[in-house]
Amino acid sequence: MFPITADWMSFVIVALATLFLIGELLVSTKGIFSILGLGFITIYFASFLDPGMFFVMIIIYFFGLILMIIDGKILNDGTLAVIGLVCMFVSVGFTAPNMVAGLYAVIGVFIGGISSFAFLKVFKKRQMWTKITLFDQLTEEAGYSSINQSYKELVGKRGITTTDMRPIGTVMIGDEEYSAITQGKWVAKDTEVEVMDVDGTKILVKDSEKLQKKSAD
Structure with a gap:
């Protein structure tokens, strides 16, 4: 040795x-x-x-x-x-x-x-x-996206709440139901809302009637 x-x-x-x-x-x-x-x-x-x-x-x-x-x-x-x-x-x-x-x-x-x-x-x-370990970065350039593309297309569209938003609830947009959230505001069922933003699969909505009043003012 x-x-x-x-x-x-x-x-x-x-x-x-x-x-x-x-x-x-x-x-x-x-x-x-x-x-x-x-x-x-x-x-x-x-x-x-x-x-x-x-x-x-x-x-x-x-x-x-x-x-x-x-x-x-x-x-x-x-x-x-x-x-x-x-x-x-x-x-x-x-x-x-x-x-x-x-x-x-x-x-x-x-x-x-x-x-x-x-x-x-x-x-x-x-x-x-x-x-075991994912080496590739999940970037849009590599064909990935942190935002669900189908959800991203909802921005600006309007729908009807099918449950009370407290502040999380369900919204009917077109023929599909989505889980959505408001900016801390409670919105009653059967209220028209508009999609303001999408973060990942989180859909942010706001009462469209209030938006119209704000725009009129």
Whole structure:
């Protein structure tokens, strides 16, 4: 086994291990990065630990790595990522023979993890993540719209309230019923209203009789 004889070597080996292991999860390299990462992290733990503690610490390391991936790709909460990062820090830090080597190793996890995202600019992203996380922005240029187009066309049209608006209720516009809302005003059933604005699928209406009176004034 390759011996770690200098404290700074802990930084290099742990950084490379984390770089390739996270990189393997981000991009498609046909397992090459995973082999390199496993090789480097095995060298690190095996250099300082007996077989029993070797398995304990490497499990803690990979458990932390898994938590970070779950948080980053599914939950986006941040809590699991912090716990995972702490697990990785603990595993490499307590494995080191002294405080300086341990600090180097902890920094190696941090630098390696951040550097791994550079692979996204060079290699193809793993398709497995596109099933979990939506990378595309939902823009009108991409063919998406935050506003339902059929609802958008209702602006300026008039209808009749089929329920009391308190301030939410139902409006009949043409042959269709829609859920609508007023600007905090109560409007009685069977009142003619006009669609003033549409925000997403929220239809804002106003009493058309009051609008007519306001226009006359």
